[in-house]
Amino acid sequence: MRTSAVATGLFAAAAYATSAPTCEGPPCMTAAQAQTVATNFGDLISAYSTANAEAYLTADYTDYSSSVNTLIDYGCPAGPVPLDAPTFTSRAAFIQGQGSQPDIPFNQENLWYTCDTVFIRWSTTVAPGSPETVTGIIAAETVYNATAAFPFQIQTVYSEFNSGAWLVDLGVFKPTCPPPPPPKNKRSVGSNLPARMA
Numbered sequence: 156m157r158t159s160a161v162a163t164g165l166f167a168a169a170a171y172a173t174s175a176p177t178c179e180g181p182p183c184m185t186a187a188q189a190q191t192v193a194t195n196f197g198d199l200i201s202a203y204s205t206a207n208a209e210a211y212l213t214a215d216y217t218d219y220s221s222s223v224n225t226l227i228d229y230g231c232p233a234g235p236v237p238l239d240a241p242t243f244t245s246r247a248a249f250i251q252g253q254g255s256q257p258d259i260p261f262n263q264e265n266l267w268y269t270c271d272t273v274f275i276r277w278s279t280t281v282a283p284g285s286p287e288t289v290t291g292i293i294a295a296e297t298v299y300n301a302t303a304a305f306p307f308q309i310q311t312v313y314s315e316f317n318s319g320a321w322l323v324d325l326g327v328f329k330p331t332c333p334p335p336p337p338p339k340n341k342r343s344v345g346s347n348l349p350a351r352m353a
C-alpha cells in the first residue's frame with residue numbers, strides 16, 4: 156500500500172511537472188520585434204487598413220490621447236470629449252474613428268523598448284505645405300500571443316503630440332504673431348538718424 160501510495164504520488168508529481176506552466180513568462184521582444192510593433196502602429200497612421208488594425212491590435216485595444224481629444228474638441232473646453240477620457244476603448248472603436256481619418260506621414264524619429272512596451276518619438280506633416288511640423292511620443296504596451304501573425308499585439312497606447320501645431324495646420328487656431336523684423340541693411344543705423352538721412 157505504502158509503495159503504491161508513494162508510486163501514485165510520484166506519478167502525480169511527474170504528471171504535474173509535465174503539465175504545470177513553467178516559471179518563464181512571455182518572451183521579451185527583440186529589437187526587430189520592437190521595430191515591427193512601431194512600423195505596424197505607424198502603418199495605421201500612414202496607410203490605414205481595417206485588416207491591419209485587426210492584425211496589429213488586440214480586440215480590447217485602448218487608446219489614451221488628450222492630444223487627439225483636443226483635436227476632436229477643436230480646442231473647445233466644453234468638449235465633446237473630456238480631455239482625460241480614453242479616446243478609444245476597443246479595437247472596433249479605433250477602426251471606426253481612425254479608419255475615417257486621412258492618412259498622414261508617420262516619420263519615426265526615435266525608438267526605445269522594454270520586454271513588452273515600445274516607445275516611439277515621431278513627427279508628421281498634417282497636410283502638404285502645412286506650416287508647422289507636429290512631433291509626438293507614443294508608448295505602446297503589447298501582449299504576447301504566440302499564435303498571432305504579429306505575436307506582440309498592441310493592447311494599450313498612450314499617445315501625446317503637439318496638438319497646438321496641428322490646430323495651426325488645420326487653421327482652427329490662428330496665432331497672433333509679431334510682425335517680422337524689418338530687413339537689416341548695413342547702411343541703416345537705426346532710428347536715431349536725422350529725418351533727412353532716413
Ligand SMILES: *[C@@H]1O[C@H](CO)[C@@H](O)[C@H](O)[C@H]1NC(C)=O
Pocket residue numbers: 213214300301302303304
Ligand atoms: C491570438 O491570436 C489568434 C490568431 O490571430 C486569435 O484567434 C486569438 O483570438 C488571439 N488570442 C487572444 C487572447 O487575443
